[in-house]
Amino acid sequence: MIYQSDALTVERMDGDIAELRFDLQGESVNKFDQATVRHLTGALDALEAETGLKGLLVTSAKPVFIVGADITEFTGLFGAGADELKGFTAVNNANFNRLQNLPFPSCVAINGYALGGGFEICLACDFRVMSTAAKVGLPETKLGILPGWGGTVRLPRIIGVDEAVTWIASAAEQRPDAALKARAVDAVAGPDELREVALSTLQSAIDGKLDYAGRRAQKSSPLPMNDTEAMMAFFTTKQMVQQQAGKHYPAPVKAVEVIEQARGMGLEEALEVEAAGFAELAVTDVAAALVGVFLNDQLLGKKARDWEKKADKxxxxxxxxxxxxxxxxxxxxxxxxxxxxxxxxxxxxxxxxxxxxxxxxxxxxxxxxxxxxxxxxxxxxxxxxxxxxxxxxxxxxxxxxxxxxxxxxxxxxxxxxxxxxxxxxxxxxxxxxxxxxxxxxxxxxxxxxxxxxxxxxxxxxxxxxxxxxxxxxxxxxxxxxxxxxxxxxxxxxxxCPGFLVNRVLFPYFDGFSKLLRDGADFQAVDKVMERWGWPMGPAYLMDVVGIDTGVHAAGVMAEGFPDRMKLDFKTATEVMFENERLGQKNGIGFYEYVEDKRGKPRKTVTETTYELIKPHVAERTEFSEEDIVARMMLPMATEMARCLEEGIVGTPAEADLALLYGLGFPPFRGGVFRWMDTVGLNYISDASEKFAQLGKVYELTEGMKAKLAAGETYY
The missing domain is CATH 3.40.50.720 (NAD(P)-binding Rossmann-like Domain)
Incomplete structure (x- = not known):
């Protein structure tokens, strides 16, 4: 045994080949937690000291290869600042560079998921053989960050800029056929033949039949494109990625910018550009929210599995x-x-x-x-x-x-x-x-x-x-x-009436009804809330839900919580219902709907809506975007806090995910509780005072007041 730890081992095999095997003890999967990173440093020390080695095989003892970095360790780093974040990425970047520069060829056998850092270590190896049951990819932009261990540097130099941008910006998992076609891997083998094919590939490199030195030079050199080619390629690529990602998700575009900025650099210098981009994104609210969503989803999945274990059949x-x-x-x-x-x-x-x-x-x-x-x-x-x-x-x-x-x-x-x-x-x-x-x-x-x-x-x-x-x-x-x-x-x-999702949705709709009563334009409110991140504004959403359904549910909520959900005026939604405008189900609601060529309902504006609601609303008034958002979101936030305090839902994590998965709450904001933590309860309190005249649903709960007084957050 050359090296042994709780995370990995290095063993000498026949033919003077060493096997570096990842096997994180006490875990069902391999991941790059900080302990594994330290152990990899120790393993590389041992490999470099070992004499007579001719090649290295990299494997996993688990059903998956490496699922990536340990995301649970990220949250503590995000508030640490750029320097500490760069230090976090630097240790494993040094490891991967050492792995790439070993005085003998390396080949990795990818037997399951190799994602994020798990795929980046594969890119540092000279050759990659992938199981037909495996998937690879760089999912970091889904978390609001970018690959931090060489993914933006090595991948475009291996498979080309266009393909690499697609992989990184989409954050998609790639199947073996796609990976082979893109030349991200060198061979694909069935699970039973994977090790044999990887060893055969490694032996060919040892025998001089495969040029591993040339591959290393390619990964360490500038991208082979002149200034004109680069200008055209990156301008078009950034436009496309920006359009697909949207303004609320900066990571995909930043990843393209990092690749562009580092295109004329060697490996070490390019990695510094990547590290700076990683650190810049990691301290954003978007990254905190998206990583929070990921961790919340892990918690939700664990709770669901725990319940399933209790099932009698x-x-x-x-x-x-x-x-x-x-x-x-x-x-x-x-x-x-x-x-x-x-x-x-x-x-x-x-x-x-x-x-x-x-x-x-x-x-x-x-x-x-x-x-x-x-x-x-x-x-x-x-x-x-x-x-x-x-x-x-x-x-x-x-x-x-x-x-x-x-x-x-x-x-x-x-x-x-x-x-x-x-x-x-x-x-x-x-x-x-x-x-x-x-x-x-x-x-x-x-x-x-x-x-x-x-x-x-x-x-x-x-x-x-x-x-x-x-x-x-x-x-x-x-x-x-x-x-x-x-x-x-x-x-x-x-x-309880409305359970969780509908109970917190209808105060949001009540905020909309009060805005219209006070003279707001329903189209303007829709546009503001869509710019804020909702997939559709409240009028459009009510049309999709069904105005008859909405009126019925609002009645249930008003009966269940009359102190804050019973309204003392006729709402615009009720006017739509009385005029048999039920939304998409009968083609007309706040908007009119005509099927397009694909048979999907296309939203158009109708002046009739304004005429119908005119007797029930104030004269048209302009509201600031900030006031519209506050008047819409504060009722939802206070009701969500009540649900938590009453034990309707167990944790802020479950509550936030319920709205993400049930209503399409903007993921980049992380959920209602995450949003309150981001803007701060002081801001929420100020908004509550400003709009106190609008009713009890705008008042802070006792639990919110206690958190505010103690300087606490929900996460």
Whole structure:
């Protein structure tokens, strides 16, 4: 043994070849935490001191290669300043340079995910052989940063500027065929042949059949392009990347700028440019927010897996009640992810509609080459449309997705309970109705919970799993396990009107209603909130949700929280509803919708909206962007704080992700709690005082006041 540690080993093999094997003890994956970086330094010391070596094979003892840097260590560094951040990147850059300059060739066998720093160490090796089951990539721009261990330097010198920019700016994982085509790897082999092919490649380099010295020179030299070529290439590239990334995400464009700035430099100098770019991005609010989203997602996934471990059985057979667009979407998602499902309705037309929805979604996958027609047939066959309860006694979970009416749901749930086994979990896909109230119709309320999907089911990641007063852990665990099987992000919340997402969404809509009452232009509000980062402004969002749905939900919220959500004026949304303007579902709401050539509804402005709301609003008034944002966001923020303080949601992380995955809250802001931490509770408090006359929903909660007084943050 040449070197041994808790993170990696170096062992001498036959033929004077050394094997550097990553195997981080106590972890399911390899990652570059600071301890591993130190151990790699020690391993390189040992390799350089060892005599008679002819080559180095780099491998992983785990099912994946290296997933990248340990992101949990990033958060402490982000507030440290540029110098310390440069020091963070410098140690492993020195390691990778030493690896690249060893006095013998190196080859890496990539047996699983090699991402971020895990791929950058592969780029430092002379040759790369990739498993057919592996993926590689540089995902750093998704975190608001850029590759910090040579990715922006080596990759463009290996595969060319255009391809490297695409890889880095998109942050996408690359499959073996794409990596081979781009020449990012030298060979692809099946998992069983990977080691043999890597050793064969290494031996060819040792025997002089492969020129590793030339490869090193290429990685260490300036990019082979003159000034004119560079000017044209980078101007076009930056424009394209800027357009795709958008103004709120600076990392992709910065990565292109770093590649451009370092194009005429050698390795060491280029790495300094990269380090400066990394440090510049790492101290931004965007990086803090996006890294926070990543870490929150890790926490959410762990909580969901913990619930799944508590489940008494796997969901092998599911059922959905109500076969409309929502029921068809649930059926599609379940079947697509491998859980057969019965789809029951009282009407054949409903079943036809549900099957049509599932068929449409599957056909899209086939058209895009993501599914074979044979697989599509298999998935469709696992959806069993039925008008009866036949076979329901063998179902593990039933999701009720009938009309949003308490009396109808009570009747359907009670009837269904009589047709299923005593062990079956019954869940309601309600968006507003109390789970505790719905459970009153049941003999086994402990087996009942909420399972709130968001529309469209196939596209929206979030599922709220709602615990009623009598819901058991068994019901929650099996429902979360089913959500996991369906590929969804499950957030477990307590029962209350609107649960979590709708409870905090409707104060936001109330802020919109009060702005219009006071003379704001709904188009102007939409544009401001879209510039702030929302995928659509509140008027457009209400049209998409459905104005009838919005009015119904607003009534539920007003009844549940009359002290702050009951409005004493007729809202513009109610005016739209009274005039049968329901939004996209009937082609006219705040905006009018006409299908474009692709069959998608195109939004256009109608003067009729202004005429209809004119008797109910003040004279047109100009509001500053800051005031519009504050009046829209403060009600959402205070209600989110109440939900946390009341235990409706367990952590700020879960709350923030629920809005990201359920509403499309801007990821670069990280969530409502992250946003409050970024702007500071002093700012929130000042806004609260400024708009206090607008009602209780603009008042700070007791918990917010306590945090403000103590100088605390939510994260």
């Amino acid at each position: 796997k969901v092998a057979q599911a059922a959905v009640l109500g076969a409309g667009i929502m029921g068809g979407g649930i059926a599609y998602q379940s079947a697509y992810k491998g859980v057969p499902i019965k789809m029951k309705d009282i009407d054949q037309k409903g079943l036809d509609l549900g099957l049509k929805e599932a068929n449409k979604l599957l056909a899209k996958r086939v058209d895009r080459g993501r599914m074979t027609p044979v697989k599509m047939g298999e998935v469709l066959n696992s959806i069993d449309p039925t008008l009866t309860y036949g076979g329901f006694d063998n179902v593990d979970i039933v999701v009720e997705a009938v009309v949003e009416n308490p009396k109808v749901k009570h009747a359907v749930l009670a009837e269904t309970e009589g047709q299923i086994s005593e062990d079956t979990i019954l869940a309601s896909n309600t968006s507003t109705i109390s789970i505790t109230h719905l459970a009153e119709a049941l003999k086994r309320p402990e087996n009942f919970c909420g399972m709130h999907f968001f529309n469209p089911v196939h596209a929206m990641p979030l599922v709220e799993v709602i615990r009623g007063e009598k819901t058991s852990d068994k019901a929650v665990a099996r429902t979360v396990a089913y959500a996991n099987r369906m590929g969804k992000k499950a957030v477990v919340v307590q029962d």
